[in-house]
Amino acid sequence: MSMPGPVSAQQMHFAEPLPLRSGAVLRDYTLMYETYGTLDATRSNAVLVCHALNASHHVAGVYADQPKNVGWWDNLIGPGKPLDTDRFFVICVNNPGSCFGSTGPMHVNPDTGRPYGSDFPVVTVEDWVDAQARVLDRLGITQLAAVMGGSLGGMQALSWTLQYPERMRHALVIASAPNLSAQNIAFNEVARRAIVTDPEFHGGHFYAHGVVPKRGLTVARMIGHITYLSDDSMEAKFGRSLRAAELSYSTQEIEFQIESYLRYQGDKFSEYFDANTYLLITRALDYFDPARDYEGNLSSALSRAQAKFLVVSFTTDWRFSPLRSREIVKALLDNRRDVSYAEIDAPHGHDAFLLDDARYHGVVRAYYANIAAELNA
Amino acid sequence: MSMPGPVSAQQMHFAEPLPLRSGAVLRDYTLMYETYGTLDATRSNAVLVCHALNASHHVAGVYADQPKNVGWWDNLIGPGKPLDTDRFFVICVNNPGSCFGSTGPMHVNPDTGRPYGSDFPVVTVEDWVDAQARVLDRLGITQLAAVMGGSLGGMQALSWTLQYPERMRHALVIASAPNLSAQNIAFNEVARRAIVTDPEFHGGHFYAHGVVPKRGLTVARMIGHITYLSDDSMEAKFGRSLRAAELSYSTQEIEFQIESYLRYQGDKFSEYFDANTYLLITRALDYFDPARDYEGNLSSALSRAQAKFLVVSFTTDWRFSPLRSREIVKALLDNRRDVSYAEIDAPHGHDAFLLDDARYHGVVRAYYANIAAELNA
Numbered sequence: 001m002s003m004p005g006p007v008s009a010q011q012m013h014f015a016e017p018l019p020l021r022s023g024a025v026l027r028d029y030t031l032m033y034e035t036y037g038t039l040d041a042t043r044s045n046a047v048l049v050c051h052a053l054n055a056s057h058h059v060a061g062v063y064a065d066q067p068k069n070v071g072w073w074d075n076l077i078g079p080g081k082p083l084d085t086d087r088f089f090v091i092c093v094n095n096p097g098s099c100f101g102s103t104g105p106m107h108v109n110p111d112t113g114r115p116y117g118s119d120f121p122v123v124t125v126e127d128w129v130d131a132q133a134r135v136l137d138r139l140g141i142t143q144l145a146a147v148m149g150g151s152l153g154g155m156q157a158l159s160w161t162l163q164y165p166e167r168m169r170h171a172l173v174i175a176s177a178p179n180l181s182a183q184n185i186a187f188n189e190v191a192r193r194a195i196v197t198d199p200e201f202h203g204g205h206f207y208a209h210g211v212v213p214k215r216g217l218t219v220a221r222m223i224g225h226i227t228y229l230s231d232d233s234m235e236a237k238f239g240r241s242l243r244a245a246e247l248s249y250s251t252q253e254i255e256f257q258i259e260s261y262l263r264y265q266g267d268k269f270s271e272y273f274d275a276n277t278y279l280l281i282t283r284a285l286d287y288f289d290p291a292r293d294y295e296g297n298l299s300s301a302l303s304r305a306q307a308k309f310l311v312v313s314f315t316t317d318w319r320f321s322p323l324r325s326r327e328i329v330k331a332l333l334d335n336r337r338d339v340s341y342a343e344i345d346a347p348h349g350h351d352a353f354l355l356d357d358a359r360y361h362g363v364v365r366a367y368y369a370n371i372a373a374e375l376n377a
Numbered sequence: 378m379s380m381p382g383p384v385s386a387q388q389m390h391f392a393e394p395l396p397l398r399s400g401a402v403l404r405d406y407t408l409m410y411e412t413y414g415t416l417d418a419t420r421s422n423a424v425l426v427c428h429a430l431n432a433s434h435h436v437a438g439v440y441a442d443q444p445k446n447v448g449w450w451d452n453l454i455g456p457g458k459p460l461d462t463d464r465f466f467v468i469c470v471n472n473p474g475s476c477f478g479s480t481g482p483m484h485v486n487p488d489t490g491r492p493y494g495s496d497f498p499v500v501t502v503e504d505w506v507d508a509q510a511r512v513l514d515r516l517g518i519t520q521l522a523a524v525m526g527g528s529l530g531g532m533q534a535l536s537w538t539l540q541y542p543e544r545m546r547h548a549l550v551i552a553s554a555p556n557l558s559a560q561n562i563a564f565n566e567v568a569r570r571a572i573v574t575d576p577e578f579h580g581g582h583f584y585a586h587g588v589v590p591k592r593g594l595t596v597a598r599m600i601g602h603i604t605y606l607s608d609d610s611m612e613a614k615f616g617r618s619l620r621a622a623e624l625s626y627s628t629q630e631i632e633f634q635i636e637s638y639l640r641y642q643g644d645k646f647s648e649y650f651d652a653n654t655y656l657l658i659t660r661a662l663d664y665f666d667p668a669r670d671y672e673g674n675l676s677s678a679l680s681r682a683q684a685k686f687l688v689v690s691f692t693t694d695w696r697f698s699p700l701r702s703r704e705i706v707k708a709l710l711d712n713r714r715d716v717s718y719a720e721i722d723a724p725h726g727h728d729a730f731l732l733d734d735a736r737y738h739g740v741v742r743a744y745y746a747n748i749a750a751e752l753n754a
Contacts, residue, residue, distance in 0.1 A: 022626035122626040182611040182635045183603060189636045190599040193643070196629055197592040199576055215574040222567040223600060226560065234559040240666065247664065249399035249499040251656035252573055256663065258559045259566045266570070279628035286633065287624065289617060 007061035007071070009034050009101065012138055018096070018131055021287075024121035028110055032057045032094040032101035033135055036077065037085035044375055046141045047083060048132060048168075049073065049092040050149030050156035053224075053281050054273060056100035059092040060085070073150075075356040082365035087372050088145060093132045097123040097280040105276030106207060118204020118276055125152070125159050125288040132156075133164060145371055147307075148172035150353035151320065152281070155288045158328065161305040162290055170371055171307040172364070175317055175353035177324035178298050178331070179289035184319065187227055188282040191220035195275050204276055213275045218266035220278055225265050230316035230349030234258065298327060299334035308338040310367045312360065314352040315345045340367065384438035384448070386411050386478065389515055395473070395508055398664075401498035405487055409434045409471040409478035410512055413454065414462035421752055423518045424460060425509060425545075426450065426469040427526030427533035430601075430658050431650060433477035436469040437462070450527075452733040459742035464749050465522060470509045474500040474657040482653030483584060495581020495653055502529070502665040506536045510544070522748055524684075525549035527730035528697065529658070532665045535705065538682040539667055547748055548684040549741070552694055552730035554701035555675050555708070556666035561696065564604055565659040568597035572652050581653055590652045595643035597655055602642050607693035607726030611635065675704060676711035685715040687744045689737065691729040692722045717744065 011032050017025040034057045039046060049059050051072070060071035060078050077083045077090055094102040097120060105120040112119070136144070147168045149157040154176025161171045180188070195201055198216030202209050226234075238258040247255060254260045294300035309332055313325035322343045332339040342363045346352040352360065388409050394402040411434045416423060426436050428449070437448035437455050454460045454467055471479040474497060482497040489496070513521070524545045526534040531553025538548045557565070572578055575593030579586050603611075615635040624632060631637045671677040686709055690702035699720050709716040719740040723729040729737065 022624075024626075118628070122628060179617060181608060182615040182617065182633075183606075183608045185617070185633050186599075186603045186611065186635050186639055189633075189639055190596060190603065192628065193599065193640070194571060194596045197596070219567060219571045219574070219596065222563075222570065226563045226567065229560075231558060231560045234563065238559040240556060240559065240562070247399075249401075249664075251495070251499060251569065251653075251660045256559075256562050256566075258563050262563055262566055263570070276628075283628045287626075 005061075006064035007034055007036060007058075008063060009057060011101070012135055014134060018127065018134070020121050020127045021124045022122045026096055026103065026121060029096055029103035029131075030101075031096065031103070031131060031135055034058055034060075034071075034092055036060050036090045037088055039089040039139070039141070043141055044143070044145060045087065046089045046091060046136070046139075046144050048136065048144050048147045048160075049077065049090060050128075050132070050147065050153035050160075051092060051095065052149070052151040052153045053285070054269070055153075056098065057092045057094035057102075058100075060090065073354065076361065076364060082361045083148070083368050084372075088368070091135070091139070093135050095123070095128040096131050097277060097284075099274035099277040104274065105204070105280070106274055115205070115207045116276075117207060118279070120276060120280065122283055123280055124284050125155050126163060128284070129156055129159050129163050132160075133167070136167075142167065144168040145375060146170035146172060146368075148174070149176070150174040151176055151350065152285055155285070159288070159290065161307045161309075162302065165304050165306040168307050169374070170310070170367075171305075172310045172312070172367065173325070173328060174312040175314055175320055175325075175350055176328070177320040178291065178327050180286055181324075185286050187223055188286055191223050192279055192282060194219040194223070195278060201275060204279075206275070212270070214270045217270040217273060217275050217278060218263075221269035221273070222262045222266040225262060227319045228350045230318065230347060232316055233348050236347070298331040302328075302331045302337070303335050305332065305335070305337060309340065310363070311339060311341045312353070312363060313343050314348070314350070314360075315343060316347055317350045317352060319350040382438075383441035384411055384413060384435075385440060386434060388478065389512055391511060395504065395511070397498050397504045398501045399499045403473055403480065403498060403500075406473055406480035406508075407478075408473065408480070408508060408512055411435055411437075411448075411469055413437050413467040414465055416466040416516070416518070420518055421520070421522060422464065423466045423468060423513070423516075423521050425513065425521050425524045425537070426454065426467060427505075427509070427524065427530035427537075428469060428472065429526070429528040429530045430662070431646070432530075433475065434469045434471035434479075435477075437467065450731065453738060453741060459738045460525070460745055461749075465745070468512070468516070468518075470512050472500070472505040473508055474654060474661075476651035476654040481651065482581070482657070483651055492582070492584045493653075494584060495656070497653060497657065499660055500657055501661050502532050502536045503540060505661070506533055506540050509533075509537075510541060513544075519544065521545040522752060523547035523549060523745075525551070526553070527551040528553055528727065529662055532662070536665070536667065538684045538686075539679065542681050542683040545684050546751070547687070547744075548682075549687045549689070549744065550702070550705060551689040552691055552697055552702075552727060553705070554697040555668065555704050557663055558701075562663050564600055565663055568600050569656055569659060571596040571600070572655060578652060581656075583652070589647070591647045594647040594650060594652050594655060595640075598646040598650070599639045599643040602639060604696045605727045607695065607724060609693055610725050613724070675708040679705075679708045679714070680712050682709065682712070682714060686717065687740070688716060688718045689730070689740060690720050691725070691727070691737075692720060693724055694727045694729060696727040
């Protein structure tokens with residue numbers, strides 16, 4: 001295992017418009033991205049990692065001047081890690097509409113000269129995949145060794161195999177789903193209502209008012225956070241533990257540790273995340289549904305896929321339950337695709353895909369070792 | 378089956394203070410209640426029904442002048458129904474702190490001459506049981522044939538058997554739990570944060586401002602509503618159905634039927650329910666935990682109970698899952714109590730306890746028939 005050097009973010013500017021599924025175009029945009037490892041001479045060892053709701057292009061390593069800002073999937077990706085950057089060249093692109101540097105709602109709309117705000121066009125998983133493909137084009141990468149993502153990132157990985165079936169050998173779809181359930185959409189909708197009904201949302205143009213809809217964004221994040229954790233892990237970590245020795249009998253003061261934790265998570269999130277981005281990304285989740293154009297038949301929808309697949313789910317994930325991953329597996333098998341499926345017995349709910357679980361990481365490590373062997377053959 | 382006559386609400390005023398678990402007292406208060414059927418000569422056929430979060434004393438029948446205002450448990454309670462009011466005398470009391478007529482946050486605080494608002498004292502399940510006991514005292518009812526409740530009402534029924542173990546022969550605890558889980562508390566906390574951070578909450582004294590924290594209350598109800606329904610029933614009823622034929626690609630307009638339904642539920646609720654009551658009742662839920670004084674040992678806590686029990690749970694209820702009901706059953710069995718347990722295979726989630734399910738109603742009907750036979754013996 002070699003020592004990783006510090007990483008740095010890069011950007012690409014695109015002057016040619018990006019046509020979006022909504023019919024709108026992104027006229028002119030910049031994408032932030034990071035790479036780790038070295039692209040080999042035949043440009044065959046590239047792995048694209050797709051990020052989920054609240055993550056960025058900073059997927060692994062640390063910046064030279066920010067030693068504590070560790071990439072969000074650093075436990076999985078790096079030298080000697082399951083996705084070994086000594087062997088693979090890893091790329092992660094911050095999606096347009098996000099709030100981590102790529103063109104998004106807080107940037108200036110060239111059509112109006114003021115921040116996009118809620119005028120930023122609705123972007124879909126398919127649009128993000130198109131944007132990522134343009135980055136790969138510029139990098140001269142015709143075919144990926146693999147595309148990988150968890151949760152919403154897994155949806156992007158799946159969509160890659162349908163939009164650009166020739167451009168990857170493998171797809172790793174982790175803790176994901178072929179679409180959102182009614183309950184998933186319901187949670188997203190409540191979160192959005194909390195944001196847009198906050199008076200400081202100002203119809204999505206709060207930047208001009210020097211405020212942010214912090215209250216709404218905090219509540220939105222608290223709702224989301226509950227769905228990321230399993231009932232069991234919340235019970236194990238917090239249970240009914242009180243913050244003080246005695247009850248204070250108050251409706252507004254914190255009594256239980258779980259309240260303290262959730263408020264902290266909500267507050268922290270509301271200080272760095274953009275409210276318009278939250279709306280856009282939850283909507284992209286809602287819309288994703290490759291079977292929509294196939295009368296709901298996922299097997300028909302996935303018939304275009306050519307990649308080999310690793311699908312991973314976690315037993316206690318109730319946001320994207322194993323049942324949803326098995327729908328993907330079945331649809332791939334219906335098409336006689338090469339698919340490996342691992343259902344990991346893990347207590348942490350949806351968040352498990354971000355955690356360092358030995359069985360989970362073992363499966364991913366073995367899968368990438370096979371890809372490496374295939375490339376060497 | 379006899380025809381039910383119209384019902385009417387009654388009230389009782391109490392001048393003697395009600396001491397509360399918080400240490401505060403309710404100095405002077407009025408309780409709304411309704412009764413159905415006839416108390417027999419030996420006062421032995423009374424059944425007390427306890428209401429849950431958003432319900433009132435209007436549990437069955439209709440008012441003469443409001444033929445569409447049907448009691449919230451009318452499918453279960455009435456002449457010839459599972460709890461047969463031709464045989465039993467049924468009482469339901471609106472709990473203090475509620476917003477349906479009993480003394481609550483919108484009433485005048487005798488200490489200040491203005492509405493209580495957020496100064497209304499925190500009330501607990503135990504306090505409600507004490508208040509209900511005073512109503513029974515006035516009605517001359519020493520011992521109930523049964524006490525029954527669903528959800529939070531089931532917690533009251535359970536608490537009755539611990540606070541007044543001699544005062545009932547039977548307890549029916551339906552879709553309930555011996556306390557809230559961390560996840561349950563978490564959902565309550567998010568709902569409360571949505572309310573108290575609404576600028577129109579005004580620290581709980583919004584009445585004086587002529588406004589209500591409608592936005593917060595709407596979001597709170599939407600969150601709650603998701604937890605009342607099962608994932609399956611939401612999927613069956615709404616799935617990913619769109620409101621229009623084509624996607625409109627908007628983050629704020631309604632796209633999916635489930636969004637329309639939830640917004641409607643939230644709006645409707647925010648028009649009749651009081652925000653301070655919502656805080657109080659969710660807090661009473663959080664606090665309920667009869668095992669707290671027994672180092673978390675529920676079997677020790679329930680050793681005081683003398684009643685015979687019917688415990689009912691519903692397979693798809695993820696708010697108060699069958700596992701939680703089984704904890705109650707086990708603790709009762711540890712004490713060699715007489716307990717019947719029915720786990721009803723029903724698709725509707727927590728809401729199932731309010732619905733007309735043949736197996737569920739059959740169990741309740743049979744149980745009350747046995748109570749009636751016992752009384753006749």
